[in-house]
Amino acid sequence: EDQVTQSPEALRLQEGESSSLNCSYTVSGLRGLFWYRQDPGKGPEFLFTLYSAGEEKEKERLKATLTKKESFLHITAPKPEDSATYLCAVQARSSNTGKLIFGQGTTLQVKP
Amino acid sequence: SQTIHQWPATLVQPVGSPLSLECTVEGTSNPNLYWYRQAAGRGLQLLFYSVGIGQISSEVPQNLSASRPQDRQFILSSKKLLLSDSGFYLCAWGGTGNSPLHFGNGTRLTVT
Numbered sequence: 001e002d003q004v005t006q007s008p009e010a011l012r013l014q015e016g017e018s019s020s021l022n023c024s025y026t027v028s029g030l031r032g033l034f035w036y037r038q039d040p041g042k043g044p045e046f047l048f049t050l051y052s053a054g055e056e057k058e059k060e061r062l063k064a065t066l067t068k069k070e071s072f073l074h075i076t077a078p079k080p081e082d083s084a085t086y087l088c089a090v091q092a093r094s095s096n097t098g099k100l101i102f103g104q105g106t107t108l109q110v111k112p
Numbered sequence: 113s114q115t116i117h118q119w120p121a122t123l124v125q126p127v128g129s130p131l132s133l134e135c136t137v138e139g140t141s142n143p144n145l146y147w148y149r150q151a152a153g154r155g156l157q158l159l160f161y162s163v164g165i166g167q168i169s170s171e172v173p174q175n176l177s178a179s180r181p182q183d184r185q186f187i188l189s190s191k192k193l194l195l196s197d198s199g200f201y202l203c204a205w206g207g208t209g210n211s212p213l214h215f216g217n218g219t220r221l222t223v224t
Contacts, residue, residue: 004155032210043118043202043215044156051210087155091210097163098144098207099171102156 002027002092006103013078013110021073021086021106029093033071034100035064036087044087078110114139118203118216125223131176131190133219135203138184143205145186146213147178150200161207162186198223 005024013019025033032051036044048057050066057064061082063074073086085107089100115138125131137143144163148156158171160178168178175194179187186203200220204213 032212034212036215041218041220043204043217046212046214049210049212089156091207097161097169098209098211098213099146099158099161100156100207100213101158102148104155 002090002101004088004090004101004103006086006088006106008106009104010107011109013075013108015079015110015112016077018074018076018078020075021108023071023073023088023103024069025071025088025090026069027090027092027101031091031093031095033066034089034091035062035071035073036089038085038087038105040085047086075108078108080110080112083108083110114205114214116203116205116214116216118201118219120219121217122220123222125193125221127195127223128192131188131193131197131221133188133201133203133221135186135188135216136184137186137205140184140205142183144207145180146204146207147186147188148202148204148215150202150218152199156202160188193223195223197221 003026007022035047038044048064053068065072085105087105089102118135146161147159162180202218204215206213
């Protein structure tokens with residue numbers, strides 16, 4: 001069964017304190033791995049797509065990396081506005097419907 | 113550019129009452145459409161998806177149904193709500209090829 005597990009569930013950082021969020025996955029052939037940001041009461045906002053092991057994507061203070069078993073979202077020198085829930089999702093190669101399987105998310109709080 | 117609209121934003125309904133949530137997409141043709149539900153503190157669970165008008169696939173057995181009467185309109189319904197139907201309902205489009213899903217801002221449903 002395709003599955004996504006994110007850790008930690010919650011993370012508190014001081015402003016400027018860099019850290020990483022983990023997304024472990026098992027899927028019958030990976031078509032793509034997706035990272036989203038979700039603010040309270042809002043829908044998820046797309047951040048990155050990674051397709052193959054070794055690939056990296058960057059956006060401002062965020063950098064996503066991918067291996068054959070997991071993905072990391074590295075946050076460098078975070079600011080309070082980076083506080084949100086970060087969701088990871090996978091799309092299986094066998095899926096011709098585009099559906100995503102999501103992890104439970106990591107809730108990040110950055111204190112000034 | 114593409115946009116997705118969901119309404120209402122919040123809804124409080126008594127047990128046993130009917131439900132109708134609507135989602136429309138602008139700026140794209142023949143999109144794949146999805147309904148997800150997010151329970152408090154949990155990841156997103158796929159409820160229904162549609163690859164075309166009148167084509168609905170259900171992921172999990174439940175008290176809900178979906179319909180796609182027009183190309184860019186997706187409706188989530190129930191004849192009689194249960195307490196367990198409470199949650200945050202999200203509509204999304206996309207998923208063709210390797211493309212990500214793009215989400216609306218959701219409907220917070222509370223069944224009392």
